[in-house]
Every structure is written in C-alpha cells, then in structure tokens.
Amino acid sequence: MNDKEIPMKGGRITAGVARLGDTIRRPITTDRCQVHALLSYLEQQHFSGVPRFLGIDERNREILSFLPGSVPSDLDHFDDEQLSAAAALLRRFHDATVSLVRAECGTEVICHNDWGPANAVFIDGSPMGIIDFDTVAPGLRLWDLGYSAFTWLNLGSPDYTGDEQIRRLFVFAKGYGMKRCSAAAIAACSVARQTALAISGKMHGNIDMATWAGSAAAWTILNVTERLAPTGYLLNATG
Structure with missing residues (x-):
C-alpha cells in the first residue's frame, strides 16, 4: 500500500480528509457512532455505492474504503439520465434503510439530508456512489x-425556465419510482428545504447562503410550485 497521504479535493470536502492507499482517513470531530452503524448495516445488506467503515486509525480518524470516481465541485448542469440515476440511487439507499426506523415514530427511512452533486461519486458520467x-x-x-431535487436540478438557477424545471422535476420523480406522491409534493418540500437553509444561514451569519437559498425558494414558488399545485397531477407507478 502507498503510505503517502493525498489530501482530497472536490465537492465540499471536510478539512483534513485524505486518501491513504485504498482508504479514506477522515477526522472525527463529532459522535460518528450512528454513521458507523449505518455504513456497517449497509455493508451487511450488500448495498453498493457507499464507503465501508473499516475502523479508527491511530490518529483517531475513521477509516473508510475509497470509492473510485470523480466528485463535482458544486452544482452543475445535469442531463435527464444523470438526474434519473441520482434519484434511483437515493431510492435504493432509502429502501435499504427501512428496517432501521420505526413507522410509529413518524419516520419512513434514514434520510441522507445532503444528497446533492457535491456528495456524489461519478463513474463514466453517472452518479454511482x-x-x-x-x-x-x-x-x-x-x-x-x-432537498435532492433542489440541488440536483439547481432549482432557482436563472439558467432554466420554469417549464424546463417542471419537466426535469418529473424526470427526477420518475427516476425515484414514485407511485402515489406527486411532483408537486417534491417541489413543495424543495421550497421548505430552501427556506430552512436560508433561515439557518441567517442564524449562523452566512449571509451569502441565506441570500442564495432565499432567492431559490422565491423562484421555485413562483415558477414551479404555484404552477404544479393546481394540477393535482400524480405520477404513474413505475415499479
């Protein structure tokens, strides 16, 4: 194994993360027991597409298996196949975690809560990890x-029209395999996540984030949710 550490770049990398051979070494700054348990469970389920938890090293860093591929630097322009693949991967992740939650507590799955391009590993142009x-x-x-639709579609970007984002939203929803839930509901949750991010930015003094997220929420309301809500259109089941 190559014993030279290589600082990781791309996406929104946590400070101090490095590659050592076929492993990633990540500083532990908060309690990671829940994360380690989740990754171990997914390994037991033979779920591909996430790193394996391999233990803690002598510098108190978690050891994760390295996922080969590339990570986008931030939000970008993704085509229909990439959007569909991103949604399908999230669906697989959700389905694999159903047994970890209790429905009586009002939960369905383990949410990633930050599934966007900057946390995706691409292989041959498709999000695979x-x-x-x-x-x-x-x-x-x-x-x-x-949140995922917000980031993958870059809702709020002036590069897209409302019509195009509505079309892309249906692509994303279909990729996830929606049965009873409408694209309008996803859009409404996108606005909720955008608004929450704007409020969080203000509370933590991150004015740039607050301004960006607040502007995205306003755009999404005017150009997507207000136009989808009256239709009541439900996606057909796709399996």
Whole structure:
C-alpha cells in the first residue's frame, strides 16, 4: 500500500480528509457512532455505492474504503439520465434503510439530508456512489427528495425556465419510482428545504447562503410550485 497521504479535493470536502492507499482517513470531530452503524448495516445488506467503515486509525480518524470516481465541485448542469440515476440511487439507499426506523415514530427511512452533486461519486458520467453522512437522520422520503431535487436540478438557477424545471422535476420523480406522491409534493418540500437553509444561514451569519437559498425558494414558488399545485397531477407507478 502507498503510505503517502493525498489530501482530497472536490465537492465540499471536510478539512483534513485524505486518501491513504485504498482508504479514506477522515477526522472525527463529532459522535460518528450512528454513521458507523449505518455504513456497517449497509455493508451487511450488500448495498453498493457507499464507503465501508473499516475502523479508527491511530490518529483517531475513521477509516473508510475509497470509492473510485470523480466528485463535482458544486452544482452543475445535469442531463435527464444523470438526474434519473441520482434519484434511483437515493431510492435504493432509502429502501435499504427501512428496517432501521420505526413507522410509529413518524419516520419512513434514514434520510441522507445532503444528497446533492457535491456528495456524489461519478463513474463514466453517472452518479454511482454516495458520500458524506454527517447529516443522516430518520425522516420522510419526501423531505430527502425535496432537498435532492433542489440541488440536483439547481432549482432557482436563472439558467432554466420554469417549464424546463417542471419537466426535469418529473424526470427526477420518475427516476425515484414514485407511485402515489406527486411532483408537486417534491417541489413543495424543495421550497421548505430552501427556506430552512436560508433561515439557518441567517442564524449562523452566512449571509451569502441565506441570500442564495432565499432567492431559490422565491423562484421555485413562483415558477414551479404555484404552477404544479393546481394540477393535482400524480405520477404513474413505475415499479
């Protein structure tokens, strides 16, 4: 094994993360027991597309298996196949975690809560891996879908028209395999996540984030949710 550490770049990499051979070494700054348990469970389920938890090294860093591929630097322009693949990978992740939550507590799955391009590992132009589990928590599928649609579609970007984003939203929803839930519901949750991010930015003094997220929420309301809500259109089941 090559014993030279290589600082990781791309996406929104946590400070101090490095590659050592076929492993990733990540500083532990908060309690990671829940994350380690989740990754170990997914390994037992033979779920591909997430790193394996391999233990703690002598510098108190978690050891994760390295996922080969590339990570986008931030939001970008993704085609229909990439959007569909991203949604399908989230669906697989959600389905694999159903047994970890209790329905009586009002939760359905383990939510990633930050499934966007910057936390995706691409192979041959398609998102194949999920990284960065800092924000995982029990929750609802729609809550995760709302944030994911926001970031993967870049809702609020002036590069797209409302019509085009509505079309892309249906592509994303179909890729997830929606049966009873409408694209309008995903859009509504996107607005909720955008608004929450704007409020969080203000509370923590991150004015740039607050301004960006607030502007995205306003755009999404005017150009997507207001136009989808009256239709009541439900996606057909896709399996």
